[in-house]
Amino acid sequence: MDTLQLKEQLKKQIIEFLNLLTVKPEDIKDDQPLFGEGLGLDSIDSIELIVLLNREYGIVIEDPKEGRKILVDINTMVDYIEKH
Numbered sequence: 001m002d003t004l005q006l007k008e009q010l011k012k013q014i015i016e017f018l019n020l021l022t023v024k025p026e027d028i029k030d031d032q033p034l035f036g037e038g039l040g041l042d043s044i045d046s047i048e049l050i051v052l053l054n055r056e057y058g059i060v061i062e063d064p065k066e067g068r069k070i071l072v073d074i075n076t077m078v079d080y081i082e083k084h
Helices: 004-017 043-055 065-071 075-081
Strands: none
Touching: 004 043, 004 075, 043 065, 043 075, 065 075
């Protein structure tokens, strides 16, 4: 799977896992912050994203500081997935 396909898949998974009924994959920009002003996710959503990474990609994030570095935007998440 190439990077563009992975980004598209990850956007769809985020929408599905977080039940973002009004959001479409094309609404999420690759460099748009996922939290705060960007997509508007909160700390509960971050836990769901960590579960998503574990279930779908076998990535275990135990350190919250590491999670904050990974869950910035689609680009950082895909980069981390590709490296691991």
